[in-house]
Amino acid sequence: MAALSSTAETARREMSDFKGDLIGPEDSGYDDARAVYNGMIDRRPAVLVRAQDADDVAAAVRFAAAHGLPLAIRGGGHNGGGLGTVDDGLVIDLSELKGVEVDPEARTVRVAGGSTWGEVDTATNKHGLATPSGIISTTGVGGLTLGGGLGHLTRKAGLSIDNLLAAEMVLASGERVSVSADENPDLYWAIRGGGGNFGVVTEFTFRLHDVDTVIAGPTFWTLEDGADVLSVYRDFITGAPRELNGFFLYGSVPPGDPFPEELHLRQVSGVVWCYVGGEDEAAKAMAPLLDNVPEPLLHGVQPMPHPALQSAFDGVYPKGDQWYWRADFVKEIPDEAVEVHQRFGAEMPTWKSTMHMYPIDGAAQDPDSSDTAWSYRDANWGSVFAGVDPDPANVDLIRKWAVDYQEALHPYSAGGAYVNMMMDEGQERVRASYRDNYDRLARIKREYDPDNLFRVNQNIEPAGNGS
Numbered sequence: 387m388a389a390l391s392s393t394a395e396t397a398r399r400e401m402s403d404f405k406g407d408l409i410g411p412e413d414s415g416y417d418d419a420r421a422v423y424n425g426m427i428d429r430r431p432a433v434l435v436r437a438q439d440a441d442d443v444a445a446a447v448r449f450a451a452a453h454g455l456p457l458a459i460r461g462g463g464h465n466g467g468g469l470g471t472v473d474d475g476l477v478i479d480l481s482e483l484k485g486v487e488v489d490p491e492a493r494t495v496r497v498a499g500g501s502t503w504g505e506v507d508t509a510t511n512k513h514g515l516a517t518p519s520g521i522i523s524t525t526g527v528g529g530l531t532l533g534g535g536l537g538h539l540t541r542k543a544g545l546s547i548d549n550l551l552a553a554e555m556v557l558a559s560g561e562r563v564s565v566s567a568d569e570n571p572d573l574y575w576a577i578r579g580g581g582g583n584f585g586v587v588t589e590f591t592f593r594l595h596d597v598d599t600v601i602a603g604p605t606f607w608t609l610e611d612g613a614d615v616l617s618v619y620r621d622f623i624t625g626a627p628r629e630l631n632g633f634f635l636y637g638s639v640p641p642g643d644p645f646p647e648e649l650h651l652r653q654v655s656g657v658v659w660c661y662v663g664g665e666d667e668a669a670k671a672m673a674p675l676l677d678n679v680p681e682p683l684l685h686g687v688q689p690m691p692h693p694a695l696q697s698a699f700d701g702v703y704p705k706g707d708q709w710y711w712r713a714d715f716v717k718e719i720p721d722e723a724v725e726v727h728q729r730f731g732a733e734m735p736t737w738k739s740t741m742h743m744y745p746i747d748g749a750a751q752d753p754d755s756s757d758t759a760w761s762y763r764d765a766n767w768g769s770v771f772a773g774v775d776p777d778p779a780n781v782d783l784i785r786k787w788a789v790d791y792q793e794a795l796h797p798y799s800a801g802g803a804y805v806n807m808m809m810d811e812g813q814e815r816v817r818a819s820y821r822d823n824y825d826r827l828a829r830i831k832r833e834y835d836p837d838n839l840f841r842v843n844q845n846i847e848p849a850g851n852g853s
């Protein structure tokens with residue numbers, strides 16, 4: 387048998403009640419276990435532990451604290467910057483902490499902390515219900531929710547955090563607490579946007595909405611039509627009914643079904659739609675845009691179960707591609723910004739690279755900026771510039787495009803960015819993203835995690851520790 391690393395050995399000895407696997411560098415499954423979604427991330431933890439329940443999580447948190455080990459929490463492993471893993475530290479891998487329990491009468495769903503959105507959407511759809519999630523089904527509920535959570539239902543039902551009713555957490559002390567509007571309300575405020583800074587969430591409870599079959603799919607225009615479409619889209623979407631969601635994009639038509647072969651890999655501009663309601667109302671809601679822009683190359687909108695929409699891009703973006711992305715919140719898109727978009731949209735470096743502008747108006751603007759940690763309730767879009775390619779040789783190419791694109795548009799942005807779509811931009815950017823909420827977050831952090839044990843994230847430093 388291979389010799390174990392000393393940290394893994396110590397962990398096995400000291401955490402003798404731990405129910406899941408503990409995996410060190412000498413174990414055969416180590417390379418698989420340490421791989422995260424972004425193929426660009428290559429970190430070597432001292433030990434990965436696969437928690438089976440909240441007691442396992444608490445034991446691992448206590449062990450990391452006692453040994454001064456850097457600690458990373460992994461939900462779905464999708465984080466762009468690889469914040470679900472860490473060099474020379476301990477990774478609490480929640481991927482075996484599964485479970486989705488729908489209560490159709492109460493219209494709520496309880497979700498174990500390591501679940502993915504595909505698991506949640508499939509279970510809730512059986513009851514004709516859904517809660518706002520993201521656009522890829524393999525993304526973790528944990529990371530996506532704690533950072534905010536935007537997707538196809540944002541305009542109708544708000545961010546994921548706006549539907550988070552309660553959570554079960556393990557704090558830096560190893561203590562387990564319940565969190566809701568009535569219990570530990572300061573933590574309840576902080577985890578709705580504050581990321582994994584405050585503890586490990588072992589269970590989420592979300593509110594559910596009547597969402598079953600949606601009228602959804604993409605409309606693609608030529609790349610050259612992008613500026614015209616964006617100019618109409620910017621005014622159209624903010625005035626559209628909340629039942630309609632549509633994010634603008636530059637990208638390429640995927641090379642496979644259901645797209646016609648002559649369009650495969652063609653670079654395009656587009657909108658990906660999701661309408662909650664009937665086909666006729668959907669057509670009526672989209673008409674003010676479609677009637678005022680050039681004829682599309684493809685209008686692929688049709689009825690589909692909500693989980694089908696939510697997994698529609700899964701095949702394009704499997705685990706292991708190289709990703710480099712940047713992001714910004716946006717309030718307005720002046721003509722000069724449209725020009726910049728069109729210039730970089732026409733220079734996409736690889737077919738998987740893309741720019742999305744996700745609307746975050748409608749129901750996402752119902753709360754005030756100070757109601758949850760997510761502070762940009764006055765922004766209309768979260769934009770993301772994602773350089774993506776399977777080939778590691780193209781890393782510099784995709785990084786340069788994403789960075790140049792975001793930097794050219796940043797002067798037209800609202801200042802901060804969605805923390806879940808940032809990578810390695812540093813502390814100032816984190817502060818800018820929480821704006822006036824940062825100081826309150828830092829005080830709550832000091833109370834619950836004064837030593838900043840949970841720092842492998844877009845970090846909120848405990849007040850007094852240099853903030």
Ligand SMILES: Cc1cc2nc3c(=O)[nH]c(=O)nc-3n(C[C@H](O)[C@H](O)[C@H](O)COP(=O)(O)OP(=O)(O)OC[C@H]3O[C@@H](n4cnc5c(N)ncnc54)[C@H](O)[C@@H]3O)c2cc1C
Pocket residue numbers: 423458459460461462463464465466468469470471480499500519520521522524525526527528529530531532533534535536537581582583585586587588703806807842843
């Ligand atoms: C292909 C792709 C598509 C995406 N689409 C969307 C989208 O549509 N909408 C959207 O809002 N975002 C989207 N994102 C961004 C996504 O929200 C972030 O990458 C998020 O960090 C992923 O969560 P995860 O649990 O999979 O990540 P991980 O890498 O596992 O975790 C990231 C961080 O989240 C924290 N964390 C995770 N789980 C827990 C937990 N249970 N308790 C405490 N902390 C935890 C930790 O701090 C960790 O550092 C997408 C990302 C990718 C790669």
